[in-house]
Each structure stands twice: as structure tokens, then as C-alpha cells.
Amino acid sequence: xxxxxxxxxxxxxxxxxxxxxxxxxxxxxxxxxxxxxxxxxxxxxxxxxxxxxxxxxxxxxxxxxxxxxxxxxxxxxxxxxxxxxxxxxxxxxxxxxxxxxxxxxxxxxxxxxxxxxxxxxxxxxxxxxxxxxxxxxxxxxxxxxxxxxxxxxxxxxxxxxxxxxxxxxxxxxxxxxxxxxxxxxxxxxxxxxxxxxxxxxxxxxxxxxxxxxxxxxxxxxxxxxxxxxxxxxxxxxxxxxxxxxxxxxxxxxxxxxxxxxxxxxxxxxxxxxxxxxxxxxxxxxxxxxxxxxxxxxxxxxxxxxxxxxxxxxxxxxxxxxxxxxxxxxxxxxxxxxxxxxxxxxxxxxxxxxxxxxxxxxxxxxxxxxxxxxxxxxxxxxxxxxxxxxxxxxxxxxxxxxx
Numbered sequence: 001x002x003x004x005x006x007x008x009x010x011x012x013x014x015x016x017x018x019x020x021x022x023x024x025x026x027x028x029x030x031x032x033x034x035x036x037x038x039x040x041x042x043x044x045x046x047x048x049x050x051x052x053x054x055x056x057x058x059x060x061x062x063x064x065x066x067x068x069x070x071x072x073x074x075x076x077x078x079x080x081x082x083x084x085x086x087x088x089x090x091x092x093x094x095x096x097x098x099x100x101x102x103x104x105x106x107x108x109x110x111x112x113x114x115x116x117x118x119x120x121x122x123x124x125x126x127x128x129x130x131x132x133x134x135x136x137x138x139x140x141x142x143x144x145x146x147x148x149x150x151x152x153x154x155x156x157x158x159x160x161x162x163x164x165x166x167x168x169x170x171x172x173x174x175x176x177x178x179x180x181x182x183x184x185x186x187x188x189x190x191x192x193x194x195x196x197x198x199x200x201x202x203x204x205x206x207x208x209x210x211x212x213x214x215x216x217x218x219x220x221x222x223x224x225x226x227x228x229x230x231x232x233x234x235x236x237x238x239x240x241x242x243x244x245x246x247x248x249x250x251x252x253x254x255x256x257x258x259x260x261x262x263x264x265x266x267x268x269x270x271x272x273x274x275x276x277x278x279x280x281x282x283x284x285x286x287x288x289x290x291x292x293x294x295x296x297x298x299x300x301x302x303x304x305x306x307x308x309x310x311x312x313x314x315x316x317x318x319x320x321x322x323x324x325x326x327x328x329x330x331x332x333x334x335x336x337x338x339x340x341x342x343x344x345x346x347x348x349x350x351x352x353x354x355x356x357x358x359x360x361x362x363x364x365x366x367x368x369x370x371x372x373x374x375x376x377x378x379x380x381x382x383x384x385x386x387x388x389x390x391x392x393x394x395x396x397x398x399x400x401x402x
Contacts, residue, residue: 003064080125086123201255254353369397
């Protein structure tokens with residue numbers, strides 16, 4: 001059964017990748033004799049030591065993929081990774097405990113590129129000077145074309161890439177830019193780090209702070225209110241990691257209760273549009289008292305944050321549908337059904353603060369004020385400035401005499 005699921009998933013991902021490859025990750029090649037073996041290409045982003053470089057990597061998926069991560073290695077020397085050596089990354093087989101089955105091949109390859117342009121130490125990484133990286137970048141395409149492991153993998157792409165690289169180098173020489181040195185590499189690293197910080201901000205109720213930091217890393221001047229449209233346009237310019245940064249921004253907006261802004265910045269994405277609602281729920285507490293509800297909701301948030309980015313437009317559309325369904329039951333004054341519907345919605349999307357605030361309103365009208373306070377507490381964990389949640393909690397606390 002696992003082998004059949006693996007085959008279907010890889011076939012689906014192969015089609016999706018060919019239809020919409022991520023930026024700076026233009027193509028993949030699947031071994032004709034073994035669908036578990038994939039090869040991918042990374043193009044060095046601007047303002048990094050890998051600029052105009054061309055690097056081939058390899059993925060080997062286990063038979064129980066997507067429930068276990070692939071082995072990842074690089075075949076082209078870059079000065080960042082050793083060749084033909086398994087890499088220790090959060091999305092590789094070195095760390096099955098951090099693997100998320102909803103991650104796609106596209107997100108894996110983007111993750112490799114993101115790690116490549118940073119300087120973190122890990123198994124499989126090597127230390128070289130910037131000049132060595134630049135020299136390897138200049139010779140990387142020729143290496144791909146002549147090395148026995150890679151020369152037959154992407155022959156048409158290599159031809160097109162050679163023309164594009166030569167054209168770009170000529171343009172840069174005319175502009176006096178030379179080899180496009182790494183003056184902005186720290187800025188790129190700041191963007192990646194800021195995006196990663198957004199996910200952990202939910203646990204601290206600091207999504208708005210994280211959004212401002214992300215905007216600053218993208219060189220957006222803003223006050224407390226950051227335009228989602230402006231942020232979305234800036235994220236498009238992030239080389240090789242725009243999908244992950246978009247997902248992080250979307251999650252921050254969900255924490256703040258703004259589904260429209262989340263949908264605006266969310267990536268198109270090729271990942272799974274399905275999310276197992278039960279995956280974010282805990283089964284330790286079967287009773288329905290307010291304390292167990294709060295523990296369950298908070299555990300769902302923690303599990304979601306730890307599981308890695310999964311946001312796609314289709315996923316957000318389903319969140320919107322679930323919210324609308326719950327709100328409709330609330331409007332019909334069927335409060336018990338509304339509470340149940342909101343519970344389903346927060347299981348599917350545990351970081352959307354508006355769901356907890358709206359559920360609190362349904363609890364209050366059912367005269368379950370302790371549960372209403374607990375729901376508001378969770379909403380305020382995600383967004384401490386959420387005025388509706390503050391007001392609803394105060395009303396229910398007054399009813400309880402606390």
C-alpha cells in the first residue's frame with residue numbers, strides 16, 4: 001500500500017514540477033528505471049557567490065514517501081557542499097522527526113537552495129572562500145556538461161543555460177558589474193531568517209512584530225499596518241525562496257485574524273492542497289471542560305508550528321469555506337452546531353485567531369462562558385491586540401464573576 005501511495009505521489013509531483021518549477025530551480029529529471037531517484041538543477045541567485053552558477057543535485061525517495069524524507073546530495077562542486085555526500089538538512093533523511101508529509105519536491109529543492117546561500121554548518125557542508133565559490137560558479141555549467149554523472153541528465157537545458165549565462169555575463173560587463181559580487185548576501189540571509197522567525201512568532205503572540213521584521217528584511221518601509229499587496233510584490237523578488245517566505249507571511253496574517261491578507265500573500269504552490277485535520281489535534285483529553293479545550297487548541301497550534309510550512313491558496317480557500325460554514329450556523333442561531341463547526345475549522349487551521357474569537361461568541365450565547373474565555377485566551381495568544389477577543393473575554397468573565 002505504501003509503495004503504491006509513493007508511486008502516485010511522485011507521479012503527481014513530477015507533473016506539478018514540470019508545469020510550474022520554482023524560481024532558480026528550473027527542472028528535474030526522474031530516473032527512467034527507478035522513479036524513486038530524481039535529479040534537480042539549482043541556478044545561483046543574484047547577489048550571492050553562486051550567481052550564474054549551475055548545480056545538479058540528487059534526491060532518493062524511500063518506498064514509504066511521503067511519510068519519510070528523501071536522501072539529498074549534490075553532484076556539482078559549489079564550495080558549499082561536498083559532492084556525492086548525503087546532506088544533513090531538516091527536510092532530508094537525517095531528520096525524519098522533523099519531516100512533514102505535506103512538503104513537496106518543490107519545497108525540498110527550494111529548501112536546499114535556501115540552505116546553500118546561508119553559511120550554517122552541517123554534515124555534508126564544506127568551508128571555502130568567497131573567491132573559491134565564485135570560481136566554482138564560473139566553471140559549474142561546464143562541469144555539468146562534462147561530468148559522467150550529470151552530462152546526460154539535462155542536455156537541452158544545458159544548451160539553453162549556456163546561452164543565457166553568456167548573455168547575462170556580457171550585460172554585466174557592459175554595466176561594469178563584473179561577476180555580481182556578494183554585497184547583498186547578508187540581506188538575502190536576513191530575508192530567509194526573518195521568514196523562519198515568522199513561524200515561531202505565533203507561539204509568542206508576536207506575529208505583527210515578525211511581519212514588520214520580514215518587511216524590513218525586504219526593504220519595505222512601513223508603520224504598524226503592512227500592506228499585503230506591497231509585501232506580496234516584494235516577496236516575488238526573493239530568489240529561490242519566494243514560496244516559503246509567502247507561506248510564512250500568510251501564516252502571520254492568519255495569526256492576526258486577516259484571512260484576506262493571508263490569501264493575498266500566499267504562494268501559488270504545488271504542494272498538497274489537502275490537510276489532515278486530525279494531524280493537529282491531540283487525543284489525550286476526551287472531556288469537554290474549558291481547561292481541556294484550551295490544552296487541545298494550544299497543542300494544535302504548537303504541532304502546526306513545528307510541522308513546517310504548508311500554506312497554499314487552495315488550503316486557505318478551504319479555511320475560508322469552513323469559517324463561512326460555521327458562521328452560517330451561528331447566524332442561524334444553531335450555536336451547538338456552530339461550535340462543532342468552529343472546532344472542525346480550528347483543527348484544520350489552528351493558527352487562525354478569528355476562528356477562536358467567533359467560536360467564543362457561540363460559546364457565550366450557549367451560556368458556556370468558561371469555554372468562551374478559554375477560546376478568547378487562545379485567540380489572544382495568537383494576537384494579543386485582537387480587540388473583539390478582548391471584548392468577548394471581558395463579557396464572559398463578567399458573567400462568570402471573575
